[in-house]
Amino acid sequence: MFPIALTIQGTGSYLPENKRLSTDIDRRLGWEAGQVQARFGLESRAVATLDETSSMMATEAARRAMDMADCGPEDLDLILGACGVMEQPIPSTAVLVQDRLGLGQSGIPAFDINATCLGFLQALDVAGLWVTAGRARRVLIFSADIASVGLNWLHPESAAIFGDGAGAVVVGAGEGAVLSHGFATYAEGKEACVLAAGGTRVNPVRGSDEGDDCFQMDGAQAYRLAAGYLPDFVTDLLKRAGLERDELDAVLPHQASAQALRLMTRALHLPQSKVVDIFSNHGNQVAASIPTVLDYAVRNGRLQRGDKALLIGTSAGISIGGTVVQF
Known part of the structure; x- marks a missing residue:
């Protein structure tokens, strides 16, 4: 609980x-x-x-x-x-x-x-x-x-x-405190972000097709699927945390892309001033993205003791995840 x-x-x-x-x-x-x-x-x-x-x-x-x-x-x-x-x-x-x-x-x-x-x-x-x-x-x-x-x-x-x-x-x-946490997966988007090689199905012993060892992404499909579920997901996450959007001190999103950050900010009706955006000089750092933007926010005074922050993002799957913390 x-x-x-x-x-x-x-x-x-x-x-x-x-x-x-x-x-x-x-x-x-x-x-x-x-x-x-x-x-x-x-x-x-x-x-x-x-x-x-x-x-x-x-x-x-x-x-x-x-x-x-x-x-x-x-x-x-x-x-x-x-x-x-x-x-x-x-x-x-x-x-x-x-x-x-x-x-x-x-x-x-x-x-x-x-x-x-x-x-x-x-x-x-x-x-x-x-x-x-x-x-x-x-x-x-x-x-x-x-x-x-x-x-x-x-x-x-x-x-x-x-x-x-x-x-x-x-x-x-x-x-x-962790005020709430949520994670949801929609496997209908399993082909949107794929790295086929490296496991038991595609490996050097069995051989692979050209491109299997490279990351493949259909960004439009990934965003389209996530965007359909994201608003209700965030609403429920904040409700379980007992917070309204304007009570958040900072929003620390996965730095998926500049476009994704802009669209997410608008779609979720988040104030731009509270969204920490480091994409321009970091890019999409995959799993390292959220802890890196968290560290940036702390060291640059964007997140201080007692503040409430939303950590939010999407991933291959397609999955949506979010955590509301009191720092």
Whole structure:
């Protein structure tokens, strides 16, 4: 039952130093300079180097979150990985981060939760259950994604806008709360966002068709399906939180695209001043998007202690997820 006594004690994020400007993408696509920014609202996005693996970026974001929470790795009771795409199939990315934090002999539970772009919200929900049940005092949640390795440049709609990075939080008991949480899946949209390779069906042993190892997206279909369900979803989420829209101090959406952010703001009748938008210089960071925008909001004073925020987004599935928190 909500509310759940859970405090976001610290936030952190990591952005690769290698930036790809929109004009660089214009050249890659054979477009005139300025077309990517005009069409997609993107100025730049980060691209990870070979050394900047998912677990490396996640560990850096985690350390920054722990610094804010004034705790160390030895204070953690649970590590939850929430990447859209894992660093490797086995073992989980959470295991790799546990090792990088120097906890390889600790026995601290570490496992992954995957809900693509909404993995962070689902992991936050699980963390709340562990803390409420007294099974954990402090939980580390991280999301890290390297979209740049799986882009199909024949489809500029997706290839141009996805960026790399990581975000993390440390949560535990305190004055904060999760006021409500919701997650809904509509498998009628299962073909709208697909990465076919990497599992048991399409793999190097069995062979694959051209393009199976690249992300495929029908953005119009994904938005059309999500938009039909999103207004009622948010209305119910806020009702269960006991809030009206004007009582929200901040809206932290998944940075799906500039157009999606604009349409969502209008469709949900949200004040633009409360919506935190970092898309232009981050792009769509898959699961890392929501924890990264959360960290940005905290470090830039857009979200302060006691404030109420809506974390909201959509993901492959098609799924809709949202969490209302009191920070």
